[in-house]
Amino acid sequence: MEWVDVVLQGALLGGLYALFASGLSLAFGIMRMVNLAHGDFIVLSAYLALVLTQSLGIPPLAALPAVAVIMAVVGYVLQRGLLNRVLGDDIMPPLLVTFGLSVVIQNLLQEIFSADTQSLPGGTLVTASLPIGGGLAVGWLSLLTLVAALAVIAVLQLILARTRLGLAFRATSDDLVTSRLMGIDTRQIYGLAMGIALAIVAIAGVLMAIRTTFDPTGGPARLIFAFESVIIGGMGSPWGTLLGGVILGVAQSIGFSIQVGLGQLFGHLAFLAILMVRPQGLFPRTRGV
Amino acid sequence: MSLLAIQSLKAFYGDFQALFGVDLEIVQGQTVAVIGANGAGKTTLLRSVMGMLAAPSDVIRFDGKPIGGLATHAIVAEGIAMVPEGRKLFPSLSVEENLRVGAYPKRQGPWTLERIYALFPRLSERRNQPATSMSGGEQQMAAIGRALMSNPRLLLCDEISLGLAPVAVRELYRALPGISAEGVSLLVIEQDIGQAMAVANQVYCLQEGRVTLAGKPNELTRERVAAAYFGN
Numbered sequence: 001m002e003w004v005d006v007v008l009q010g011a012l013l014g015g016l017y018a019l020f021a022s023g024l025s026l027a028f029g030i031m032r033m034v035n036l037a038h039g040d041f042i043v044l045s046a047y048l049a050l051v052l053t054q055s056l057g058i059p060p061l062a063a064l065p066a067v068a069v070i071m072a073v074v075g076y077v078l079q080r081g082l083l084n085r086v087l088g089d090d091i092m093p094p095l096l097v098t099f100g101l102s103v104v105i106q107n108l109l110q111e112i113f114s115a116d117t118q119s120l121p122g123g124t125l126v127t128a129s130l131p132i133g134g135g136l137a138v139g140w141l142s143l144l145t146l147v148a149a150l151a152v153i154a155v156l157q158l159i160l161a162r163t164r165l166g167l168a169f170r171a172t173s174d175d176l177v178t179s180r181l182m183g184i185d186t187r188q189i190y191g192l193a194m195g196i197a198l199a200i201v202a203i204a205g206v207l208m209a210i211r212t213t214f215d216p217t218g219g220p221a222r223l224i225f226a227f228e229s230v231i232i233g234g235m236g237s238p239w240g241t242l243l244g245g246v247i248l249g250v251a252q253s254i255g256f257s258i259q260v261g262l263g264q265l266f267g268h269l270a271f272l273a274i275l276m277v278r279p280q281g282l283f284p285r286t287r288g289v
Numbered sequence: 290m291s292l293l294a295i296q297s298l299k300a301f302y303g304d305f306q307a308l309f310g311v312d313l314e315i316v317q318g319q320t321v322a323v324i325g326a327n328g329a330g331k332t333t334l335l336r337s338v339m340g341m342l343a344a345p346s347d348v349i350r351f352d353g354k355p356i357g358g359l360a361t362h363a364i365v366a367e368g369i370a371m372v373p374e375g376r377k378l379f380p381s382l383s384v385e386e387n388l389r390v391g392a393y394p395k396r397q398g399p400w401t402l403e404r405i406y407a408l409f410p411r412l413s414e415r416r417n418q419p420a421t422s423m424s425g426g427e428q429q430m431a432a433i434g435r436a437l438m439s440n441p442r443l444l445l446c447d448e449i450s451l452g453l454a455p456v457a458v459r460e461l462y463r464a465l466p467g468i469s470a471e472g473v474s475l476l477v478i479e480q481d482i483g484q485a486m487a488v489a490n491q492v493y494c495l496q497e498g499r500v501t502l503a504g505k506p507n508e509l510t511r512e513r514v515a516a517a518y519f520g521n
Contacts, residue, residue: 173381181373182390182439183439
């Protein structure tokens with residue numbers, strides 16, 4: 001039963017990683033842009049929630065909608081004002097700019113909040129769990145996180161498959177120049193894509209901050225988990241990303257149960273193993289060209 | 290009344306000059322053909338009209354309004370659509386989704402999915418399959434249909450016969466009068482002189498970035514066209 005518990009907890013952790021990964025995957029899928037500051041935006045969202053909970057005296061989950069809206073605006077403005085200017089045939093400029101952003105965000109957070117670790121008060125959400133029989137129990141927060149991941153991915157899929165905006169997203173992803181010929185304002189589309197990506201980042205950041213402590217330098221580690229989830233699942237496949245997150249979570253959980261220090265290592269090993277066997281990921285959906 | 294008026298258009302790719310003062314006019318409802326060999330500047334001309342290459346605003350006027358150098362999506366919103374060379378259908382979208390992307394600017398007009406399927410019945414049968422899984426001729430139909438979905442007043446067609454079997458080319462060109470009859474003006478770029486001359490009210494020949502001949506098809510002799518086309 002102990003092993004079942006390990007796998008179960010790992011799978012639930014995978015929900016958080018899928019949330020980390022979804023925004024990254026969306027931005028890459030539509031703009032072919034790798035945002036190296038992605039993890040730092042997760043941490044930034046956590047700090048935003050911290051400020052709101054402390055100044056307004058509201059619980060973190062009540063602050064989440066406001067954090068999501070703020071991050072969406074940040075994403076849109078960042079894309080229109082900065083990232084659109086460096087996107088092009090050369091992949092290096094956006095990498096360098098987002099790497100620079102990562103450094104700037106980490107240092108700003110350190111300047112404002114110090115290097116101390118912080119946490120958001122989760123109340124009973126963190127401690128309460130749901131017994132599911134056989135001596136097993138799942139924490140409400142973990143369950144909520146997984147449900148949030150499922151909901152985010154389902155909504156994303158719905159937007160992409162059924163809406164005018166989603167059609168424009170897919171067309172722009174396929175062929176930027178031809179999309180413009182179809183009357184699509186691709187700069188606007190990129191702005192909206194980054195806005196949605198950072199709104200998802202906000203959900204991930206707040207749930208992470210309720211679950212665990214955070215500090216200004218924690219972004220890059222979250223970026224790695226997001227990357228690994230996306231690549232295990234296969235580029236451009238939202239449900240693949242969820243599975244990637246779950247596989248990563250389970251691997252980490254198994255390592256952790258053997259010896260505390262082995263958790264992250266096992267996650268990386270699982271990632272490398274899948275990369276060796278299936279370099280395109282489990283459910284690739286990106287086109288061949 | 291001229292719908293599109295281009296006056297002494299020059300176009301550059303970096304230091305390379307591709308057009309040297311091109312004048313061209315399209316009267317409302319007309320079909321104009323631009324012919325010329327590879328590298329004559331035909332596609333450059335279309336790219337300039339669509340705002341994909343820089344141009345001073347006064348040099349290109351659409352319905353009297355200067356549009357030179359506007360953003361491409363803004364030019365589409367004004368009522369110009371283009372069928373790009375090589376079709377450029379969106380490979381991850383179905384046939385019908387490709388057509389619906391064309392309707393993105395939400396311009397009102399006669400062209401709907403039903404009308405496109407009536408114009409090209411074979412697209413209707415294939416509406417749910419990936420666009421790039423169709424034959425070349427069918428893909429070209431989809432590319433034309435997609436451009437029409439924005440209800441343009443002016444449709445630019447860049448070498449729609451390129452790489453297609455003669456029977457497919459004839460089928461495509463048979464559809465053009467029906468498009469024209471809906472009030473859409475056409476600018477057709479071709480290397481295939483015969484097809485172009487057959488549908489056009491007015492023909493321009495480009496050679497090395499300059500207009501070397503302009504006139505009505507029935508006023509132009511083979512010899513003059515050949516001279517303007519190849520130069521000698």
